[in-house]
Amino acid sequence: xxxxxxxxxxxxxxxxxxIDQAEFFITLDKDERQTLYQILTSEEMAxxxxxxxxxxxxxxxxxxxxxxxxxxxxHLYADDAADFLSELEHSEAQKLLKAMNLEEANDVKxxxxxxxxxxxxxxxxxxxxxxxxxxxxxxxxKLRAEGPNAETIYYLYVVxxxxxxxxxxxxxxxxxxxxxxxxxxxxxxRVVSVIASTNxxxxxxxxxKYDFLAAPVTDDEGVLLGIVTVDxxxxxxxxxxxxxxxxxxxxxxxxxxxxxxxxxxxxxxPWIVLLMFFGLITAGVIDQFEETLNQIVLLAAFIPLxxxxxxxxxxxSLAVVVRGLALGTLEKKGLFQTLLREFYTGMMIGxxxxxxxxxxxxxxxxxxxxxxxxGISIFFSLSVATVIGAIVPLIINKLKxxxxxxxxxxxxxxxDILGLIIYFTIATALLDLL
Amino acid sequence: xxxxxxxxxxxxxxxxxxIDQAEFFITLDKDERQTLYQILTSEEMAxxxxxxxxxxxxxxxxxxxxxxxxxxxxHLYADDAADFLSELEHSEAQKLLKAMNLEEANDVKxxxxxxxxxxxxxxxxxxxxxxxxxxxxxxxxKLRAEGPNAETIYYLYVVxxxxxxxxxxxxxxxxxxxxxxxxxxxxxxRVVSVIASTNxxxxxxxxxKYDFLAAPVTDDEGVLLGIVTVDxxxxxxxxxxxxxxxxxxxxxxxxxxxxxxxxxxxxxxPWIVLLMFFGLITAGVIDQFEETLNQIVLLAAFIPLxxxxxxxxxxxSLAVVVRGLALGTLEKKGLFQTLLREFYTGMMIGxxxxxxxxxxxxxxxxxxxxxxxxGISIFFSLSVATVIGAIVPLIINKLKxxxxxxxxxxxxxxxDILGLIIYFTIATALLDLL
Numbered sequence: 029x030x031x032x033x034x035x036x037x038x039x040x041x042x043x044x045x046x047i048d049q050a051e052f053f054i055t056l057d058k059d060e061r062q063t064l065y066q067i068l069t070s071e072e073m074a075x076x077x078x079x080x081x082x083x084x085x086x087x088x089x090x091x092x093x094x095x096x097x098x099x100x101x102x103h104l105y106a107d108d109a110a111d112f113l114s115e116l117e118h119s120e121a122q123k124l125l126k127a128m129n130l131e132e133a134n135d136v137k138x139x140x141x142x143x144x145x146x147x148x149x150x151x152x153x154x155x156x157x158x159x160x161x162x163x164x165x166x167x168x169x170k171l172r173a174e175g176p177n178a179e180t181i182y183y184l185y186v187v188x189x190x191x192x193x194x195x196x197x198x199x200x201x202x203x204x205x206x207x208x209x210x211x212x213x214x215x216x217x218r219v220v221s222v223i224a225s226t227n228x229x230x231x232x233x234x235x236x237k238y239d240f241l242a243a244p245v246t247d248d249e250g251v252l253l254g255i256v257t258v259d260x261x262x263x264x265x266x267x268x269x270x271x272x273x274x275x276x277x278x279x280x281x282x283x284x285x286x287x288x289x290x291x292x293x294x295x296x297x298p299w300i301v302l303l304m305f306f307g308l309i310t311a312g313v314i315d316q317f318e319e320t321l322n323q324i325v326l327l328a329a330f331i332p333l334x335x336x337x338x339x340x341x342x343x344x345s346l347a348v349v350v351r352g353l354a355l356g357t358l359e360k361k362g363l364f365q366t367l368l369r370e371f372y373t374g375m376m377i378g379x380x381x382x383x384x385x386x387x388x389x390x391x392x393x394x395x396x397x398x399x400x401x402x403g404i405s406i407f408f409s410l411s412v413a414t415v416i417g418a419i420v421p422l423i424i425n426k427l428k429x430x431x432x433x434x435x436x437x438x439x440x441x442x443x444d445i446l447g448l449i450i451y452f453t454i455a456t457a458l459l460d461l462l
Numbered sequence: 463x464x465x466x467x468x469x470x471x472x473x474x475x476x477x478x479x480x481i482d483q484a485e486f487f488i489t490l491d492k493d494e495r496q497t498l499y500q501i502l503t504s505e506e507m508a509x510x511x512x513x514x515x516x517x518x519x520x521x522x523x524x525x526x527x528x529x530x531x532x533x534x535x536x537h538l539y540a541d542d543a544a545d546f547l548s549e550l551e552h553s554e555a556q557k558l559l560k561a562m563n564l565e566e567a568n569d570v571k572x573x574x575x576x577x578x579x580x581x582x583x584x585x586x587x588x589x590x591x592x593x594x595x596x597x598x599x600x601x602x603x604k605l606r607a608e609g610p611n612a613e614t615i616y617y618l619y620v621v622x623x624x625x626x627x628x629x630x631x632x633x634x635x636x637x638x639x640x641x642x643x644x645x646x647x648x649x650x651x652r653v654v655s656v657i658a659s660t661n662x663x664x665x666x667x668x669x670x671k672y673d674f675l676a677a678p679v680t681d682d683e684g685v686l687l688g689i690v691t692v693d694x695x696x697x698x699x700x701x702x703x704x705x706x707x708x709x710x711x712x713x714x715x716x717x718x719x720x721x722x723x724x725x726x727x728x729x730x731x732p733w734i735v736l737l738m739f740f741g742l743i744t745a746g747v748i749d750q751f752e753e754t755l756n757q758i759v760l761l762a763a764f765i766p767l768x769x770x771x772x773x774x775x776x777x778x779s780l781a782v783v784v785r786g787l788a789l790g791t792l793e794k795k796g797l798f799q800t801l802l803r804e805f806y807t808g809m810m811i812g813x814x815x816x817x818x819x820x821x822x823x824x825x826x827x828x829x830x831x832x833x834x835x836x837g838i839s840i841f842f843s844l845s846v847a848t849v850i851g852a853i854v855p856l857i858i859n860k861l862k863x864x865x866x867x868x869x870x871x872x873x874x875x876x877x878d879i880l881g882l883i884i885y886f887t888i889a890t891a892l893l894d895l896l
Contacts, residue, residue, distance in 0.1 A: 043652065047672050172638045181634050182616050182675075199633060200615050204606045218477065236700075238481050239693035241616075241675060258692050259673040262699065266670075269703040270785055276710055277781035277870070285786035289806035296778050297811045300844070303774050304815055307767030308822065314763035315827075321759050328755055328762035329748035332769055332878055333741030340737050340871050344730050347711035351704055352719035372723035377731045381738055388742065393749075410734070436711065436870075437774050444766055 034067050042072060050079025061091060070096050074103035082115050089124070098127030105179050106132070107152040107260070110139035139254075147231045148224035150264065151245045151254035154179045157187045160194060160212035164205050171199075180257055183242045186215045192250040193221055221246050224253055229268055232261045233356060272350060276343075276436040299437070306441040310448055317452035323459055326393065330402045331448070337406055338413040338447040339440040341377060345370045345417030346439055353425055367418055374414030378407035401455045408454075409447040416443055468501050476506060484513025495525060504530050508537035516549050523558070532561030539613050540566070541586040541694070544573035573688075581665045582658035584698065585679045585688035588613045591621045594628060594646035598639050605633075614691055617676045620649045626684040627655055655680050658687055663702055666695045667790060706784060710777075710870040733871070740875040744882055751886035757893055760827065764836050765882070771840055772847040772881040773874040775811060779804045779851030780873055787859055801852055808848030812841035835889045842888075843881040850877055 041049060053076050056064065065073065073092075077085060077100055089097045101109050101124060113121040113136060125133045135153040142148030156178050158167055167184065175181045184202065186195035195215035205214055221244040222231050235243050235258055242257045274283055282295035314321070314331075321327055349366065352358030358366065382403040389399035417439050475483060487510050490498065499507065511519060511534055523531045535543050535558060547555040547570060559567045569587040576582030590612050592601055601618065609615045618636065620629035629649035639648055655678045656665050669677050669692060676691045708717055716729035748755070748765075755761055783800065786792030792800065816837040823833035851873050 045652070045654070045672060168637060175634060175638050181637070199637070200609060203602065203615070203633070203637070204609050218479070220479070236693075236696050238479060241692070258675070258696075259670075262670050262692075262696060265696065265699060265703075266789065269699075269706075270789075272703075273706070273710070273781055273785055276707070277777045279778040279781045282778070283782050283785045285782060285791045285800070289803040289810065292782075292803065292807040293810035293814075296775075296807065297814050299778070300771060300774055300811050301814060301818065304767060304771050304818070304840075307770045308826075310766040310770075311763040312826075314766070315760065318759055318763075321762055325752055325755050325759065325762075326749065328759075328765065329745040329752075331762065331765050332744040332748070332882070333738060335766055335769070336741045336744075336871075336875065336878065337734060337738050340734050341730075343711045343871075344713040344716070344733070347707055347713045348717050348719060348726075351707055351717045355700065355704075357719045366719070369723040369726065373726040373730065376723065376727035377734050380727075380731050380735060384735065384738070392742075392746075406738075437770075437777075441770065444770065448766070 034063075038067050041068075046075035047079045049076045054080070054084055058091075061088075065092050065096065070099035071103045074100045077101075078104060078108050082112065085112055086116070094123070094127050098124055101136075102129045102132045105152050105154050106135040106139055107150060107179075107254075109136045110149075114140050114144075142224060145228045146224060147222045147226040147228065147245045147256055148253070150228050150231070150260050151224070151256045152179045152260075153254050155185060155242075155244075155252075155255040156181055157185045157191075157252060158197070158211050160186050160188070160210070160215065162211045163207070164202060164209050164211075164214070165207040167197075167202060167211060168207070180242050180255070183240075183244075183255070185219075185244050185252055185255070186211055187252050191252055193219055193244055193246050193252045195219060196244070219244060221250075222256070223248060228264045231256050232264045232268070235261045236265075237356075268354070272354065276347075276350075303437050303441060306438075310441075310444050313445060313448045314452070317456060320452055320456045320459060324398065324455070326395065326398060327401070327451075327455055330398075331451070334402065334405055334409060334447055334451055335444045337381060338409040338443045341374060341410045342413035342417035342439050342443040343436050345374075345414040346421055346436060349418045349421045353421065363422055366422070367415060370414040370418040371411060374411040375407070377414075378410035381410060382407040397458065401451070401458055405447070405451040405454050408450050409443070412446055412450070413443045416446070468497075472501050475502075480509035481513045483510045488514070488518060492525075495522075499526050499530065504533035505537045508534045511535075512538060512542050516546065519546055520550070523554075528557070528561050532558055535570075536563045536566045539586050539588050540569040540573055541584060541613075541688075543570045544583075548574050548578075576658060579662045580658060581656045581660040581662065581679045581690055582687070584662050584665070584694050585658070585690045586613045586694075587688050589619060589676075589678075589686075589689040590615055591619045591625075591686060592631070592645050594620050594622070594644070594649065596645045597641070598636060598643050598645075598648070599641040601631075601636060601645060602641070614676050614689070617674075617678075617689070619653070619678050619686055619689070620645055621686050625686055627653055627678055627680050627686045629653060630678070653678060655684075656690070657682060662698045665690050666698045666702070669695045670699075702788070706788065710781075710784075737871050737875060740872075744875075744878050747879060747882050748886070751890065754886055754890045754893060758832065758889070760829065760832060761835070761885075761889055764832075765885070768836065768839055768843060768881050768885055769878045771815060772843040772877045775808060775844045776847035776851035776873050776877040777870050779808070779848040780855060780870060783852050783855045787855065797856055800856070801849060804848040804852040805845060808845040809841070811848075812844035815844065816841040831892065835885070835892055839881070839885040839888050842884045843877070846880055846884070847877045850880070 044052070053061070053064070077088060080088065113124065125137065139149065139151070139153070154177055156171065156174055158170070171181055182199045184197045184199065185193060186197060188194050195217045196219045197211060197215040201214055220234060220238060222234060224245050224247055231243060234240070235256070240258065242255045244252055245254045245256060246252055270283060279296055279299065282292065349358065385406060386399045386403040389402060390396055420439055475486070478486065487495070487498070511522060514522065547558065559571065573583065573585070573587070588611055590605065590608055592604070605615055616633045618631045618633065619627060620631060622628050629651045630653045631645060631649040635648055654668060654672060656668060658679050658681055665677060669690070674692065676689045678686055679688045679690060680686055704717060713730055713733065716726065783792065819840060820833045820837040823836060824830055854873055
């Protein structure tokens with residue numbers, strides 16, 4: 029590129045996988061990028077574009093003239109184009125849509141109109157549909173013509189004259205069939221499909237369950253609208269895992285590594301401050317028991333241990349239930365069964381902890397009363413904590429509320445408060461008794 | 463099935479997707495299952511088998527005679543057979559392997575010999591390889607013959623006479639090419655491949671990055687050994703997410719929903735007890751400051767708030783770094799840059815929390831000194847907590863140690879201890895000063 033050997037460079041560059049082209053592209057400086065825009069057609073540049081991050085894509089658009097940019101977006105798959113344009117500012121997106129090829133622009137607009145995180149929003153329009161009366165030979169000719177533009181040609185969808193999905197045929201079945209046979213005898217009439225408003229997580233579960241490479245998306249009347257491919261599903265699964273992770277760690281929407289510390293603080297501080305205010309409730313609870321605390325100051329020393337154990341036990345239950353819901357393994361068991369199991373588990377773990385502490389505390393602190401108070405408290409706290417950890421996500425799931433409320437730190441805070449009340453109530457009662 | 467309409471049932475049943483067949487199978491009682499074994503051939507039963515969980519598979523094997531069982535395993539893909547037999551008891555697995563077809567058994571044994579969680583362990587042997595001198599027509603004939611047994615026919619791998627991988631050809635390219643052209647002119651000689659000892663997470667990253675449907679696996683000399691398909695990769699990604707989840711919630715290896723409460727307690731109790739022992743260290747730290755605590759008992763009331771905030775801030779940093787490592791976005795930034803960013807973020811969040819508390823505590827508790835102690839402590843605790851939360855997973859990653867040590871609860875415990883030392887040191891110093 030530097031020695032002006034453009035023709036040679038062009039051939040070498042186009043031999044690379046688009047993802048590697050994109051990795052090479054981001055190492056270039058401004059002048060080199062301008063040269064590249066001149067060497068490559070907008071269609072070739074579309075391959076590079078698709079491998080870039082959103083910010084890099086935005087830079088590319090501003091660096092090229094509008095005609096080149098719009099033409100490049102014409103050559104993207106409609107779902108990739110819709111993803112990019114949805115993230116762009118509205119006026120910018122409209123300008124590009126107007127400059128685009130009309131048919132392409134309409135496809136993209138259609139996808140942008142679906143609510144985010146639904147099958148409609150993540151599907152692509154570049155699929156191949158057949159009529160059931162086509163012969164194998166006709167289908168192969170169709171593939172030669174349309175194949176290069178379709179996102180996948182490995183699943184071929186069969187529609188009736190009103191475009192309703194009636195069957196599916198894999199390229200595998202097609203290639204092993206005689207050439208004069210008709211699609212209707214080859215196709216499988218039992219097609220697993222999703223409707224456009226289906227949540228993307230549901231779509232991912234279906235594709236994962238059946239090991240599909242793609243799933244067709246229809247409207248309520250069964251009219252074929254698009255397909256969701258397995259590579260989109262991998263992205264969905266990663267996004268959902270990131271989201272669950274964020275909920276567990278009070279960092280929802282803030283786990284991006286590549287932001288400044290100021291932006292990170294702005295995104296993360298609200299969670300910390302909110303949870304700190306809950307912490308003020310625990311301070312208030314302890315304050316109520318100041319008198320008890322005055323009698324045995326050492327009670328304070330075991331607050332962290334008790335709270336930590338209850339927090340950990342609750343988080344374990346939460347993890348089991350959230351993971352079970354995500355993987356769909358929980359549905360086989362009943363709700364009540366699950367709660368009961370968590371309660372028993374909590375009691376058993378509580379017993380082990382209580383027994384250990386009733387041996388250790390007298391040895392280190394020579395205080396039998398303290399050992400008794402802490403031991404009984406940890407048993408009750410853990411039994412309650414596992415139930416809280418399991419019941420909250422189950423309720424959230426039933427009510428279809430925002431699962432962030434079932435996040436680890438919130439459950440831990442609830443368990444902290446309950447644990448402290450149990451601890452100081454038992455301590456106060458035992459001290460009064462003596 | 464109940465009315466003895468076996469022939470009709472057989473046709474209906476075989477029309478179902480194997481996954482749905484499996485779902486139907488587990489609803490059957492023992493007698494019905496025995497009838498099914500008689501109706502279906504071992505090959506047809508292999509489809510059902512592949513859709514079952516390990517425990518269900520084990521039951522099926524014990525219910526059928528050894529000849530039927532071995533024959534069924536012959537018809538599984540080698541990777542599925544290896545997965546099942548590796549989980550089985552050694553003697554049981556050996557018995558089945560001996561009863562199997564020799565060639566199949568050798569393939570399965572080869573896969574079982576690779577270390578778990580490597581490309582070799584998750585790859586399949588059922589792939590299609592071509593010679594570069596084959597013509598398109600010859601390849602299509604080969605696909606007709608071998609296609610039904612291959613796990614995917616969408617990627618065809620080209621090898622030289624010593625079986626070394628030299629190129630790849632997609633079925634898509636093949637179908638759109640004239641029938642007399644040779645493979646060598648069609649194939650892409652730049653094949654992205656992995657070697658058999660590659661970690662499964664690495665394989666998943668590559669397939670995800672390039673949106674592949676499969677990736678070829680070779681030995682050190684480039685000899686083609688097998689392929690990893692995208693559906694295996696989805697399972698790997700889910701497993702890794704579950705594992706990360708387990709590490710974050712002190713429930714590593716214990717998030718399975720379908721175990722008894724006794725087994726759940728046995729799996730989960732070690733984590734809780736281990737962390738409880740760490741909690742004894744925090745109790746020891748507080749015990750050291752008993753005198754300070756005697757002077758202001760109310761200091762105890764803010765222990766949960768301080769520890770909770772430091773714990774949450776540390777877990778946020780941990781989440782950012784762990785997610786960044788998992789998605790590969792962190793590699794673009796330097797290690798030191800990341801730590802510095804987390805430190806600044808911690809200071810900023812710390813400042814906000816300190817300011818809020820210095821206003822709120824005097825209002826509710828009328829104690830300026832307490833407000834001052836808690837405010838300064840939270841500022842320092844959060845600044846330290848974010849750095850600890852970020853540095854530990856980075857070190858673990860560099861040293862390639864078990865990431866469970868960087869899990870949320872461990873980092874929270876370290877932050878608890880540091881936070882308490884900061885809190886009581888500041889409190890003692892300020893009280894001495896006055």
